[in-house]
Amino acid sequence: MTSILTYTFKNLPNTSKWALRFSVRPLSCSSQLRAAPAAQTKSKKTLAKPNIRNIVVVDGVRIPFLQSGTSYKDLMPHDLARAALSGLLHRTSVPKDVVDYIIFGTVIQEVKTSNVAREAALGAGFSDRTPAHTVTMACISANQAMTTGIGLIASGQCDVVVAGGVELMSDVPIRHSRKMRKMMLELNKAKTLGQRLSLISKFRLNFLSPELPAVAEFSTSETMGHSADRLAAAFAVSRLDQDEYALRSHSLAKKAQDEGLLSDVVPFKVPGKDTVTKDNGIRPSSLEQMAKLRPAFIKPYGTVTAANSSFLVTTDGASAMLIMAEEKALAMGYKPKAYLRDFVYVSQDPKDQLLLGPTYATPKVLEKAGLTMSDIDAFEFHEAFSGQILANFKAMDSDWFAQNYMGRKTKVGSPPLEKFNNWGGSLSLGHPFGATGCRLVMAAANRLRKEGGQYGLVAACAAGGQGHAMIVEAYPK
Amino acid sequence: MVASRAIGSLSRATASRMLRCPGYICHNFSGSSALQTRTHINYGVNGDVAVVRINSPNSKVNTLNKELQSEFVEVMNEIWTSDQIRSAVLISSKPGCFIAGADIGMLASCKTPEEATQVSQEGQRMFEKLEKSTKPIVAAISGTCLGGGLELAISCQYRIATKDRKTVLGTPEVLLGILPGAGGTQRLPKMVGVPAAFDMMLTGRNIRADRAKKMGLVDQLVEPLGPGLKPPEERTIEYLEEVAVTFAKGLSDKKISIKRDKGLVEKLMSYAMSIPFVRQQIYKKVEEKVRKQTKGLYPAPLKIIDVVKTGIEQGNDAGYLSESKKFGELAMTKESKALMGLYHGQVLCKKNKFGAPQKEVKHLAILGAGLMGAGIAQVSVDKGLKTILKDATLAGLGRGQQQVFKGLNDKVKKKALTSFERDSIFSNLTGQLDYQGFEKADMVIEAVFEDLSLKHRVLKEVEALIPDHCVFASNTSALPIREIAAVSKRPEKVIGMHYFSPVDKMQLLEIITTEKTSKDTTASAVAVGLKQGKVIIVVKDGPGFYTTRCLAPMMSEVLRILQEGVEPKKLDSLTTNFGFPVGAATLVDEVGVDVAKHVAEDLGKAFGERFGGGSLELLKQMVSRGFLGRKSGKGFYIYQEGVKNKNVNSDMDSILASLKVPPKSDVSSDEDIQYRLLTRFVNEAVLCLQEGILATPAEGDIGAVFGLGFPPCLGGPFRFVDLHGAQKIVDRLRKYEAAYGKQFTPCQLLIDHANSPDRKFCQ
Secondary structure (H helix, E strand, O other): OHHHHHHHHHHHHHHHHHHHHHHHOOOOOHHHHHHHHHOOOOOOOOOOOOOOOOEEEEEEEEOOOEEOOOOOOOOOHHHHHHHHHHHHHHHHOOOHHHOOEEEEEOOOOOHHHOOHHHHHHHHOOOOOOOOEEEEOEOEOHHHHHHHHHHHHHHOOOOOEEEEEEEEOOOOOOOEOOHHHHHHHHHHHHOOOHHHHHHHHHOOOHHHHOOEOOOOEOOOOOOEHHHHHHHHHHHOOOOHHHHHHHHHHHHHHHHHHHHOOOOOOEOOEEOOOOOEEOOOOOOOOOOHHHHHHOOOOOOOOOOOOOHHHEOOOOOEEEEEEEEEEEHHHHHHOOOOOOEEEEEEEEEEOOOOOOOOOHHHHHHHHHHHHHOOOHHHEEEEEEOOOEHHHHHHHHHHHOOHHHHHHHOOOOOOOOOOOHHHEOEOEOHHHHOOOHHHHHHHHHHHHHHHHHHHOOOEEEEEEEEOOOEEEEEEEEEOOO | OHHHHHHHHHHOOOHHHHOOOOOOOOOOOOHHHHOOOOOOEEEEEEOOEEEEEEOOOOOOOOEEOHHHHHHHHHHHHHHHHOOOOOEEEEEEOOOOEEEOEEOHHHHHOOOOHHHHHHHHHHHHHHHHHHHOOOOOEEEEEOOEEEOHHHHHHHHOOEEEEEOOOOOEEEOHHHHHOOOOOOOHHHHHHHHHOHHHHHHHHHHOOOEEHHHHHHHOOOOEEEOOOOOOOOOHHHHHHHHHHHHHHHHHHHHHOOOOOOOOOOOHHHHHHHHHHOOHHHHHHHHHHHHHHHHHHHOOOOHHHHHHHHHHHHHHHHOHHHHHHHHHHHHHHHHOOHHHHHHHHHHHHHHHOOOOOOOOOOOOOOEEEEEOOOHHHHHHHHHHHOOOOEEEEEOOOHHHHHHHHHHHHHHHHHHHHOOOOOHHHHHHHHOOEEEEOOOOOHHHOOEEEEOOOOOHHHHHHHHHHHHOOOOOOOEEEEOOOOOOHHHHHOOOOOHHHEEEEEEOOOOOOOOEEEEEEOOOOOHHHHHHHHHHHHHOOOEEEEEEOOOOOOHHHHHHHHHHHHHHHHHOOOOHHHHHHHHHHOOOOOOHHHHHHHHOHHHHHHHHHHHHHHHHHHHOOOOHHHHHHHHHHOOOEHHHOEOOEEOOOOOOOOEEOOOHHHHHHHOOOOOOHHHOOHHHHHHHHHHHHHHHHHHHHHOOOEOOHHHHHHHHHHHHOOOHHHOOHHHHHHHHOHHHHHHHHHHHHHHHOHHHOOOHHHHHHHHOOOOOOOO
């Protein structure tokens, strides 16, 4: 009987979609029709756009973000992604075969599962008829997974997409040196013993020195922490300000965790270990203790330390979100959490403006959506470094910067702190590179529901000097 | 064109290296010294740290001149007597320049060695006080810190430098024929060790900040900042100051130690240097090397070794005394006058006296991907010019593209570029076989074969496509530009740009204007050349222009000398001992015998008897036997891959024997042979000035030294006449004229100078 049910589920929306398309297209007043279900109770306008499908987040989950080398250390990345997918299935009860497509973001790829989305989906019991692909865009990989899904739905290719992200820093691919690899490959081709011996005779001990995954920006050979320290100095952000901000992040995260606000976290029973239920990186310390730390990158006088950056304590984790066309979600009887509205990607100089993505993306996405800073009720920014967040604040609050570097007439203004990352951020919750994007969006959606706002703004910077911002609109209750 | 390739290779060795860095900046201030207010230096107090800011007015650089020095002493005295101040930071307010050096003008006004010694001793005294300061002084270095600037910095207790490409430290005094005269020869060996100090002072090389940190020349580095709430350069200096203030406080609170942790190698080295025998060996070794390289033509390096030795072996007092005395002696030598003259000339030739062109060249197209074409492309793409490299064949184009890539990749190997920067620079280059995109070109430089009809053809083809404003430049070493321009629809846009090979190493660019070339076209060519990092002389059109024309009579004399039975090896050593970087016979091989023949024929026709001397038959026979020089593996010498010592080509004996002429004994001494070569060169150069080919003698000196390898210690043909005395040169010419005839007839301008000894080419 279930199969019959799912069958109808699967077909119903399809027919309705087609029907809608055919019926709506010729009508000039289509936008009103489309927008009808989204009618807001508030006086504020909605961001629905004519002739574009409304896209909603039904729900999203993540497994607890753990510091690398802890409970997840013996797993593989697809195991984490699988756990997130299972958690999502459990949370939403979405029939697996309704899902048209699965997209995951990841940064440091396990070479055995380079399309980790597919391996995880298969392992999580999704239909082997559901295609899956993996995207990568540094710290905004999960954002890229979501927006790729949005694109598929908006263009009418799909109705239901699962987007997520995963990162396992407990294990990273450490390779043989290029010389060693070359020799091994040539050995493969060698046919005679003589050829093999002559190849082996070329072996040198230094062939064995391993190659680690790059922590530095490829184009500039500068590590991100180093760039963050320079950025903080460029905007004259003091060490104390950075430590205070980091302390705030940890304190708020702790509070949110204690009050049970981090509802996107799903427990994960790690094989052979206890069930993990909580993020383990939240450690509110004191300013005095933080002040004792030595600078981690620019020694001996830099300002970025292990305590005020999200990068030094690496994190394992995975997240997943169920995204649907609004009419599909409603047809399936869901009460969505939020709309995913306008989004932008930006990029700038990877040397000196590596981490200024939010500064560039924020005014752009606001303009696109026709909103201003004051319309935003919940800001969720990726906290790469305290110094980076504070530098972005200063940049956003500077007419000089807007005019000289962004080609804008005026500044956009910095977000009010009371609306900013109220439930902690990457500094405290942890930052599994590929998975953070979904966490940001779900935090914004959940905060809007909890705190009663309409618009959330998600923004993040990423390696390569790229950035992203998206408007999340609360789904009317 | 081919000629220019090899002619260029001449001065690769020393001339171009020697004068790259401006250590001393000449700056003559007028009577403003009467003012009592401080114009160069001011200081503020931050807590208990005095921040001394150096900012010479109306200048891009800070120079240690008299005024700045006296203000500095005044300020320091205030700091030392103040109870409130416990430490100080020295910093420049100019982005890109800490202190570029001492003021050359101070030396120029000295008439005797004693006066120059006085200048040195004043500097020594000032820096000694800094060194002995009980209040720690931190030098915050951003930008050039050279010569006197470096000596100031190393007298301070602590040094912090910005880690960017503009920040370089060095002692370029040797390149000006003098020595670091304000305590540098004494402090530097103590700071970085004797071998490293010798290396710095004897080569005058610039040392980048990160290297300086490793050497122990600076104590801390500060990263350059990107944009914040202010322009990056401004904020970086501010940040440097903030960091320096922190360290100054730390030093005065004794929280930071001045002592540096030495690595194992350094410890071993300093142990080794404590053994007198080891030291003696090092002095000996360095001296040998210097003697070999300078051939005794440059007195400064030997004196530097001597002064360092005195300081280490006999103590500070003896060292400082020796430093100031030797400084005074060197400052009065002809060599230092010659080298300083070249320095001034170089500064002059780095300016565009034709003003800014109406339209900046952004898109460049180069025809011909040979050695020259690709070389021009290389120096253009790395300055951000979008460059099209067009060739007729795929193979030729591929070779050219590889040359550009290799040039860039070599910089990656030397860590001057990152592989990423290389790739993004290389993306400025478009290689193609057709004329696509020429409609957007702002300038086309043709570097096709030296064949007039071919040049005419490409000129016509290109003119059909390029926009109206586009400049057509011809890279030729001898073909008259007016002949090339004869077929042009717009001769005002045609100009000559004579590059020297290898283009990425040779600094000179000779720009040739015809009477029809417009001023804007010239301005545009000079602007492009400057962007490419060239030292530029602008000359009038004529056979051989300036550089090739000066070289031709000398080459003719080379042939005659060989015909007279002087061995190629002997001739080479005679010329190199005179200061030429490459021997005369080797030069013919490098230029290419066929090219030399071609040029000799052309110029011979144009100038007649004056360019005679050796028999062209010699070159003709060599060409017919396939002895084309290095490129064919045989010329006067045999060239083999991987063989270092080149052997004389014994097959040449029969050719030389068949063309032998009897030497004239009264003009065939070693010295006469050297002067026969030199005087013909000089005479022709002066004639170029007389005929108006050259606009100024300074350009003549720069062109000869940087393009042709004229001995830098002589300062160029015009400086040589001034320093050596025109009369003596005329006398020599007359003597040789008596033996050989018209080829040695001194030109009128030279005679005029001989007749009135007060007349000088260079002021």
